[in-house]
Amino acid sequence: MKLEQEWTKKPSKIMTWSKDIDYVMFVDENGNSDIKDILKRISKGNKVDDNNKFFTVTGVIFTREQYAIARQQIDTLKNKYWENGCYLYKNNFKKVCFHSREIRRKESAFDINLINYDSFILSLTDLLKGLDYKIISVTINKEDYLLKHYQYNVYNTAMCFLLQRYIYVMKGNSKGIVMLEARGKDEDYILLNEMKHIIFETGIRKITSNELSNRILGIYFNPKWNNEYDNTFSGLEIADLSSYPIHKYVRNNKKDKAFLAIEDKIDKYPDYNNKGIKIFP
Numbered sequence: 001m002k003l004e005q006e007w008t009k010k011p012s013k014i015m016t017w018s019k020d021i022d023y024v025m026f027v028d029e030n031g032n033s034d035i036k037d038i039l040k041r042i043s044k045g046n047k048v049d050d051n052n053k054f055f056t057v058t059g060v061i062f063t064r065e066q067y068a069i070a071r072q073q074i075d076t077l078k079n080k081y082w083e084n085g086c087y088l089y090k091n092n093f094k095k096v097c098f099h100s101r102e103i104r105r106k107e108s109a110f111d112i113n114l115i116n117y118d119s120f121i122l123s124l125t126d127l128l129k130g131l132d133y134k135i136i137s138v139t140i141n142k143e144d145y146l147l148k149h150y151q152y153n154v155y156n157t158a159m160c161f162l163l164q165r166y167i168y169v170m171k172g173n174s175k176g177i178v179m180l181e182a183r184g185k186d187e188d189y190i191l192l193n194e195m196k197h198i199i200f201e202t203g204i205r206k207i208t209s210n211e212l213s214n215r216i217l218g219i220y221f222n223p224k225w226n227n228e229y230d231n232t233f234s235g236l237e238i239a240d241l242s243s244y245p246i247h248k249y250v251r252n253n254k255k256d257k258a259f260l261a262i263e264d265k266i267d268k269y270p271d272y273n274n275k276g277i278k279i280f281p
Helices: 036-044 064-081 100-105 117-130 142-147 154-169 185-202 209-215 234-252 257-265
Strands: 023-030 054-063 086-089 092-095 134-141 176-181 216-222 277-280
Touching: 023 064, 023 154, 023 234, 036 142, 054 064, 054 154, 054 234, 064 117, 064 234, 100 234, 117 234, 117 257, 134 142, 134 154, 134 234, 134 257, 142 154, 154 176, 154 185, 154 209, 154 216, 154 277, 176 185, 176 234, 185 209, 185 216, 209 216, 234 257, 234 277
Parallel strands: 023 176, 134 277, 176 216
Antiparallel strands: 023 054, 054 134, 086 092
């Protein structure tokens, strides 16, 4: 097992890419991978709530050049609606962070008394439509998963599919990294160990662990903001804004405006079913 890299020792954040990295995939998730409640409901013959049935992980993939453009355009948008692009979060001025839940609920920096909300949504939609990036997404239907007697960890299964598709998107023998949002120390350690297990030991269908470890050069866990709070990690914001509409689409089988804004970025669009969007089983 190739464990000499620093990122394998503990959950770490990354601030700059080295020149040998061609792509970065930012990952967000919706729903949860826990199966205890669903197991209990199945055993009692009770209906499983659709809001708890699905677990989605979504990756947004940028080249170095694409990401530089995305960061600049996001900063420009923030500066348009907030002074210096900042907001007073709990007595501390920070760069505004685009968080899907807060935007939908019109909370925090997105309060309708603070900004022209309708104008902002139009601007944000136009920005997402105009950005150049690829989306891959995997949803596990946890009820069907258990009824078909799959035994593997749900999160691990979703990440296997996501990493597989990431390799397919990267051109030639190019190399990439993965960035997830940091949660808690214990949770990040668990996720890191699961990802290392896939990359260095098991591999995934049609892709050996040797190829994975040669092409994925790091798994990183970054917070929403940098240490000074004067900047955010824009890719994590875009992953957040892209993942929820897909999760909602899979859950309800309806394309809302947020989904339509990003639909053509889904890998293999317009023929993305079971490709750019994977539902399992």
